[in-house]
Amino acid sequence: MIMLLILLLIISLIYLLINLPYRNLFLLRAVIYAVIIFIIFQPSCVKKEFLPNKPAVAILADISESMALEQPSRYQHVKKFLQDASFQNFIKRYPYFVYSFSEGIQPVSLSQLLNLSSMTGKTTNLASVLNETITENKEKNLSAIFLISDGANNSGEDPLLIAKKNKIPIYCFGAGGGEKQRDLSITRIETSEIAFKNVPTEVSAEIKAFGFDNQSITVNLFIKDELLASKKIKISSGKTEKVNFQFTPQSLGKFVYRVVIPDYPGELSVKNNQTAFLINVLRQKVRLLYLCGQPSWEYKFLRRLFKGDPRIEFVSFIILRNPDNISFVPENQLSLIPFPAAEIFTKQISNFDILFFENFSYERFFPSNYLDNVKKFVENGGGFIMLGGENSFGRGGYKGTAVEEIMPVVLEGRQEKIDPARFRVQIAESEHPLLALADSGEESRKLWENMPELEGINCFGQAKKEAAVLASHPWIKNKNGYLPVIVAGQYKKGRVLTIASDTTWRWALNASPYQRFWQQTISWLLGSATGKQIDILLPQEKILPGQEIRGKVNIFDQYYRPLSEATVKIFVVTPRGEKMPLEIFPEEDRYEFSYTAKEEGKYSFIASAWKNKRYLGEDNDSIYLSYPSGEQENPEFNQDLLIKLAQISGGKYFPIDQIDWKEIKLNRKTSQPVQEKKITVWDSVWIYLFLIVALAGEWFWRRSKGLW
Amino acid sequence: MKKVVFILFFFLLSAGTYGFPEDIPEGNKFIFAQLVYQGNWDLRSQAWGEIYPLLSATTSIKAIPQRYTTTLSDPKLFSLPALWWLGDNSFVFFSNQEIEYLKRWLLNGGLLIIDDLSGKTDSLFFKAVHDQLSQTVPEAKWEKIPFDYAIYRSFYLLSEASGRRMVSKNLEGFFLDDQLLAIYSANDLLGVWGRTPLGEYIYNCIPGGENQRRQAQKLTLNLIVFALTGTYKSDVIHQPFLEIKMGR
Numbered sequence: 001m002i003m004l005l006i007l008l009l010i011i012s013l014i015y016l017l018i019n020l021p022y023r024n025l026f027l028l029r030a031v032i033y034a035v036i037i038f039i040i041f042q043p044s045c046v047k048k049e050f051l052p053n054k055p056a057v058a059i060l061a062d063i064s065e066s067m068a069l070e071q072p073s074r075y076q077h078v079k080k081f082l083q084d085a086s087f088q089n090f091i092k093r094y095p096y097f098v099y100s101f102s103e104g105i106q107p108v109s110l111s112q113l114l115n116l117s118s119m120t121g122k123t124t125n126l127a128s129v130l131n132e133t134i135t136e137n138k139e140k141n142l143s144a145i146f147l148i149s150d151g152a153n154n155s156g157e158d159p160l161l162i163a164k165k166n167k168i169p170i171y172c173f174g175a176g177g178g179e180k181q182r183d184l185s186i187t188r189i190e191t192s193e194i195a196f197k198n199v200p201t202e203v204s205a206e207i208k209a210f211g212f213d214n215q216s217i218t219v220n221l222f223i224k225d226e227l228l229a230s231k232k233i234k235i236s237s238g239k240t241e242k243v244n245f246q247f248t249p250q251s252l253g254k255f256v257y258r259v260v261i262p263d264y265p266g267e268l269s270v271k272n273n274q275t276a277f278l279i280n281v282l283r284q285k286v287r288l289l290y291l292c293g294q295p296s297w298e299y300k301f302l303r304r305l306f307k308g309d310p311r312i313e314f315v316s317f318i319i320l321r322n323p324d325n326i327s328f329v330p331e332n333q334l335s336l337i338p339f340p341a342a343e344i345f346t347k348q349i350s351n352f353d354i355l356f357f358e359n360f361s362y363e364r365f366f367p368s369n370y371l372d373n374v375k376k377f378v379e380n381g382g383g384f385i386m387l388g389g390e391n392s393f394g395r396g397g398y399k400g401t402a403v404e405e406i407m408p409v410v411l412e413g414r415q416e417k418i419d420p421a422r423f424r425v426q427i428a429e430s431e432h433p434l435l436a437l438a439d440s441g442e443e444s445r446k447l448w449e450n451m452p453e454l455e456g457i458n459c460f461g462q463a464k465k466e467a468a469v470l471a472s473h474p475w476i477k478n479k480n481g482y483l484p485v486i487v488a489g490q491y492k493k494g495r496v497l498t499i500a501s502d503t504t505w506r507w508a509l510n511a512s513p514y515q516r517f518w519q520q521t522i523s524w525l526l527g528s529a530t531g532k533q534i535d536i537l538l539p540q541e542k543i544l545p546g547q548e549i550r551g552k553v554n555i556f557d558q559y560y561r562p563l564s565e566a567t568v569k570i571f572v573v574t575p576r577g578e579k580m581p582l583e584i585f586p587e588e589d590r591y592e593f594s595y596t597a598k599e600e601g602k603y604s605f606i607a608s609a610w611k612n613k614r615y616l617g618e619d620n621d622s623i624y625l626s627y628p629s630g631e632q633e634n635p636e637f638n639q640d641l642l643i644k645l646a647q648i649s650g651g652k653y654f655p656i657d658q659i660d661w662k663e664i665k666l667n668r669k670t671s672q673p674v675q676e677k678k679i680t681v682w683d684s685v686w687i688y689l690f691l692i693v694a695l696a697g698e699w700f701w702r703r704s705k706g707l708w
Numbered sequence: 709m710k711k712v713v714f715i716l717f718f719f720l721l722s723a724g725t726y727g728f729p730e731d732i733p734e735g736n737k738f739i740f741a742q743l744v745y746q747g748n749w750d751l752r753s754q755a756w757g758e759i760y761p762l763l764s765a766t767t768s769i770k771a772i773p774q775r776y777t778t779t780l781s782d783p784k785l786f787s788l789p790a791l792w793w794l795g796d797n798s799f800v801f802f803s804n805q806e807i808e809y810l811k812r813w814l815l816n817g818g819l820l821i822i823d824d825l826s827g828k829t830d831s832l833f834f835k836a837v838h839d840q841l842s843q844t845v846p847e848a849k850w851e852k853i854p855f856d857y858a859i860y861r862s863f864y865l866l867s868e869a870s871g872r873r874m875v876s877k878n879l880e881g882f883f884l885d886d887q888l889l890a891i892y893s894a895n896d897l898l899g900v901w902g903r904t905p906l907g908e909y910i911y912n913c914i915p916g917g918e919n920q921r922r923q924a925q926k927l928t929l930n931l932i933v934f935a936l937t938g939t940y941k942s943d944v945i946h947q948p949f950l951e952i953k954m955g956r
Contacts, residue, residue, distance in 0.1 A: 295936035455735030
């Protein structure tokens with residue numbers, strides 16, 4: 001504008017001082033040029049508007065779950081407050097903004113608050129709520145906050161710090177504490193997400209009470225519906241007691257455990273009287289029990305191998321002396337110990353993962369009905385292996401027993417022969433997980449062809465129909481074909497292997513892949529990842545109810561290469577026990593699925609697969625969803641917090657039904673709020689109209705004067 | 709003709725004792741095998757013949773009655789998981805191939821049981837054995853075998869080493885980490901076994917007499933049981949029972 005004025009001044013001076021022909025025409029042209037130059041520079045100006053100075057109020061109503069407690073509920077008091085004439089009259093005088101809150105704020109209307117029927121907020125985060133309110137209303141002359149709440153803050157930072165920093169008066173209206181409150185709650189569970197089978201593990205729970213004085217209560221630990229442990233504690237108001245449980249998981253898998261305390265009449269909430277959590281029980285070490293009928297090279301070399309493997313806990317018993325042996329010294333000069341057969345076969349057997357019998361005949365040590373426990377052990381997923389020798393298989397009296405039932409071979413009886421000759425095993429499938437001595441089938445086959453010879457073979461009858469003959473004798477036949485040497489089978493959940501010789505130590509001494517063979521054998525017996533053809537993968541990160549669970553299923557062929565074009569079915573079992581099929585989406589060599597879980601609890605996913613009608617197997621995995629702890633843990637009406645918030649911010653505290661409105665004074669701010677507005681002058685329509693008229697006028701004037 | 713038959717008879721008889729058959733049969737049974745080398749290797753040839761019946765009578769071990777012998781360059785070494793090495797003097801060191809075989813055999817689980825027959829402390833045999841094995845497996849070390857090691861409790865409960873001559877109360881071990889590759893006895897252990905045709909023991913035991921002989925015989929059996937069972941008697945399950953038996 002100054003520039004324009006200067007231009008006009010210059011033009012005026014020229015017009016007045018210099019006697020030009022057609023001075024008026026000159027003046028008009030000069031003004032046109034001045035306006036064009038003005039437009040080129042795009043000038044603008046800032047206009048300040050002053051806003052009205054009335055103080056505004058933010059009304060915050062707590063809608064978290066704890067507001068549903070007590071009778072009548074805390075929120076009923078809030079509704080009564082909002083409908084109260086005194087409140088209505090007060091609030092009419094000021095601009096106000098209404099929000100509901102729990103973990104954050106949500107703009108609502110007063111009528112929406114009055115019509116609210118359920119409290120849905122899972123946590124209360126007053127610090128975040130205050131921060132958001134102040135930030136949202138920064139430019140709106142916010143002079144006070146009305147906080148209508150029970151004060152049961154349970155997440156986020158300390159709200160007192162926010163109140164202190166911002167200095168906006170908070171008027172707190174406490175809703176709650178109307179009846180004599182009492183509550184017991186489990187506030188915290190400490191445990192590892194992973195435990196190990198047969199290894200003691202600990203769970204500790206913190207119990208908090210208010211309204212109870214020196215009360216004795218029983219705290220129980222359940223797995224599903226089975227009581228695992230119980231402890232009695234004394235609890236008093238305002239105190240937190242810690243309870244420790246120790247238990248030893250007996251089975252592998254993911255299990256839901258619960259800590260439960262009794263419900264008492266009049267408790268604010270009974271939802272917080274039990275807490276569920278998931279523990280994944282893994283195998284820490286493979287527990288292998290080896291029973292050996294007499295000291296042998298086979299034992300020596302296998303012991304050396306297994307003892308040197310940090311993944312294996314090796315427990316063995318060797319029969320060092322037979323009843324027909326004599327002793328020339330007193331017993332106390334011998335290091336022999338009694339063989340605890342009864343203890344092992346009636347109590348301890350389930351503590352092991354794999355059972356090895358080498359040249360061991362049970363008959364001297366326990367009755368045949370103990371072998372039923374071996375069968376049960378395998379049925380429940382244990383691995384069993386019998387090696388050859390003069391006391392093994394039929395010669396060892398196993399014909400017709402529970403052990404023959406689980407074995408993949410049919411036994412001959414006590415007349416079972418042992419052929420003593422040396423031989424090199426003939427392998428059926430060099431890429432089978434048990435027999436793959438190298439990464440490629442070709443290399444593996446060559447290694448087997450050069451393996452040192454075994455010596456001696458137990459000539460049992462034949463392999464059972466469903467068994468897999470992995471290796472056979474090169475020339476000795478019976479009516480069923482070449483004598484089987486290594487036979488693998490499955491019995492219910494467990495796996496069984498028979499090796500008709502006890503001289504694999506020859507492979508060790510000759511530096512062949514002895515170690516690899518036996519490690520693969522152990523893995524296969526365990527049914528571990530190297531033995532499974534189907535594997536479900538679930539996400540490891542925490543998932544909340546309502547979020548999508550995205551999982552994958554990997555399928556492998558018998559040589560553990562990824563397998564595509566398999567038929568895969570997957571089901572989900574919900575916490576209510578409903579089993580539903582899910583859609584599978586094949587992606588290259590894996591299969592994906594997704595499921596959105598709506599509620600808290602354990603969700604199990606079960607997948608099975610087929611290839612060309614051949615059943616490949618099944619796998620399952622579980623995930624436990626829960627909301628983060630919050631409202632149910634600390635439902636107590638927290639008047640202290642509300643009083644402090646009010647004091648620290650310069651506001652006041654009132655119980656919600658005892659408000660003195662005269663004490664609430666909202667002050668105008670000393671500095672007036674200003675709104676600035678930028679106005680661009682150069683694009684005004686009037687300037688362009690003036691230009692058009694001026695240019696047209698100049699043209700007509702020249703024409704009229706005969707000038708071009 | 710009779711002479712021929714007689715000679716043939718003795719030939720066949722001795723064949724059984726000296727492991728004449730090339731192959732080593734009966735795969736999982738204990739085999740008493742002795743190392744043949746360029747030195748005094750065969751000074752206790754009768755020992756196994758006396759050990760075998762006692763071993764069979766008192767333990768559940770199934771053993772082959774014949775004694776077998778092998779050199780380090782013989783591939784049948786890899787069918788013999790334990791080897792007895794006897795000597796009383798220095799010897800010609802092994803060839804490169806023998807060292808290579810021996811090393812492979814030891815690292816794959818073979819066990820050497822070395823018996824010094826000299827009756828002397830720091831004998832020439834002792835020095836040669838130490839040097840030879842240290843050259844073969846340089847990473848392994850010689851250490852005294854502690855008295856609570858499994859050898860001393862593998863079958864009989866023993867408090868120290870023994871033999872025909874009490875040169876040392878300790879056995880020495882050649883350890884690669886915690887794997888025992890070789891056991892050395894300075895006390896002529898197998899010397900306690902030999903008998904005359906009339907049944908009397910050939911050698912006296914010095915200084916402990918027959919009591920010392922019994923202890924040495926127990927140690928021999930312990931070594932055999934140890935060869936087949938390793939550190940079995942060091943397993944935790946045995947300890948409470950052993951503590952009671954040992955009066956602790």
